[in-house]
Amino acid sequence: MNPMIEVKNVWKQYGDNVILENLSTTVYEGEFITLVGTSGCGKSTFLNMLLGTVNPSKGEILLDGKPISDEPGPDRGIVFQQYSVFPHMTVLENVMATKGFQAKGITGYLFGKKKQQAKQEATSILEKVGLDHALNKYPHELSGGMKQRLAIAQALLGKPRILLLDEPFGALDPGIRADMHELVLGLCKEHKLTVFMVTHDLKEGFYLGTRLWVFDKLRVDHQAPNRYGASITYDIPVGQTDPALYETIDDEIRPITANAS
Numbered sequence: 303m304n305p306m307i308e309v310k311n312v313w314k315q316y317g318d319n320v321i322l323e324n325l326s327t328t329v330y331e332g333e334f335i336t337l338v339g340t341s342g343c344g345k346s347t348f349l350n351m352l353l354g355t356v357n358p359s360k361g362e363i364l365l366d367g368k369p370i371s372d373e374p375g376p377d378r379g380i381v382f383q384q385y386s387v388f389p390h391m392t393v394l395e396n397v398m399a400t401k402g403f404q405a406k407g408i409t410g411y412l413f414g415k416k417k418q419q420a421k422q423e424a425t426s427i428l429e430k431v432g433l434d435h436a437l438n439k440y441p442h443e444l445s446g447g448m449k450q451r452l453a454i455a456q457a458l459l460g461k462p463r464i465l466l467l468d469e470p471f472g473a474l475d476p477g478i479r480a481d482m483h484e485l486v487l488g489l490c491k492e493h494k495l496t497v498f499m500v501t502h503d504l505k506e507g508f509y510l511g512t513r514l515w516v517f518d519k520l521r522v523d524h525q526a527p528n529r530y531g532a533s534i535t536y537d538i539p540v541g542q543t544d545p546a547l548y549e550t551i552d553d554e555i556r557p558i559t560a561n562a563s
């Protein structure tokens with residue numbers, strides 16, 4: 303089987319600040335990669351490179367053997383922790399608007415048959431994420447979990463092959479998070495998605511992922527903290543981890559995790 307994504311010697315730096323250093327890895331279709339690491343080590347930057355909104359400073363990322371498009375496309379959907387929706391539109395209208403932007407670009411207006419079709423697609427995807435009872439609600443009437451269900455519906459609308467999740471459940475209560483985990487696992491199976499998910503919760507990373515990456519710096523210069531960037535220091539197939547390794551990773555990411563939450 304050919305790899306879906308190849309990351310080849312990728313570096314990212316802003317001015318003298320090296321964020322990511324010489325990342326190389328390969329990902330196959332259907333993998334669920336969870337990314338953990340201290341705050342600011344470059345996890346979101348990496349996700350944005352996969353999305354196409356950030357370019358590597360050096361190296362390249364290939365998708366199906368070709369350089370990844372440097373514009374977000376419908377093959378990649380993303381969900382952030384903080385999601386912004388149009389406050390004056392209902393749940394259904396928000397999803398239809400996304401469909402409109404995908405089809406028409408910035409004007410976003412659909413008419414006639416296309417509008418009817420968009421409505422059907424939006425309703426069906428909202429059913430899948432469990433929001434069929436809330437089609438006519440406005441964003442301010444939604445709970446945190448419902449907002450993230452809406453965000454997931456928007457991300458799935460373009461029928462992406464790759465789903466990028468940037469701490470999507472960080473702000474949710476544990477019970478709601480558990481519901482969201484089941485939802486995401488079900489959707490991944492149904493839509494055969496390849497997923498990259500940033501989380502600060504190591505347990506969540508191990509529960510959801512088929513493979514867990516730890517981002518950390520391999521070398522540190524205390525005189526010049528920005529001199530070196532993070533790499534993938536652990537790449538662990540989930541299910542093959544012994545408790546001692548779990549503790550080691552937990553210790554590595556814990557101090558900043560506590561500050562970040």
Ligand SMILES: Nc1ncnc2c1ncn2[C@@H]1O[C@H](COP(=O)(O)OP(=O)(O)OP(=O)(O)O)[C@@H](O)[C@H]1O
Binds near residue numbers: 341344345347348562
């Ligand atoms: N456009 C930018 N210009 C300059 N520096 C940037 C830019 N975007 C990100 N950075 C810096 O890159 C570093 C990595 O940021 P990133 O958001 O990728 O980290 P992260 O690991 O996702 O952090 P967190 O876990 O806190 O979300 C940070 O120091 C950030 O300030």
